Amino acid sequence: DGGITQSPKYLFRKEGQNVTLSCEQNLNHDAMYWYRQDPGQGLRLIYYSQIVNDFQKGDIAEGYSVSREKKESFPLTVTSAQKNPTAFYLCASSIGSGAYEQYFGPGTRLTVT
């Protein structure tokens, strides 16, 4: 089955630790995206990548970092510099940057205490 996987579904970390969220897709999509979702707010774009070895900051990139070494993978690192990291994180992909739809993974709930 083609799709997007995110692991783990729930993640707990202590304050001050960096943590990396996994996102893998087997849809052969060129573009990938990371969103953050907080209660009462719409989705906010953290980073996106249109092609391997290239990525761009979204609206709320501070305190986050990404890499895109393989087409299938777009991991997100939440660093200790992110002031309020507890949130639900969604990864998405699309055929290309000019494509219409974004397809989403199941998400990771990160809790930092």
Add this chain to the structure above:
Amino acid sequence: AQTVTQSQPEMSVQEAETVTLSCTYDTSESDYYLFWYKQPPSRQMILVIRQEAYKQQNATENRFSVNFQKAAKSFSLKISDSQLGDAAMYFCAYRREYAGNNRKLIWGLGTSLAVNP
């Protein structure tokens, strides 16, 4: 800058009835795309329907249809014969057609739909 507004934070509908969710947007562009996404309790975001601004015909996907009013910048979602599985958060989203390298989606805040048996 483009904005998307969903004015109904919560709605409810009886099973088998019809419900309409509202979405308005603000843009100076003439070419763009509009989407409705559904987020059930599992929290996975699922595309429901897509509308291209250049198309006059309203998009339809089974029980889901839209009323696209370009001049009014309105994009409502109608769910017919509502089912218990339709209970979810529904998000309206906008995407520019011509935006260089960044064709990002702009999201509304969502409408929580409850379906009553």
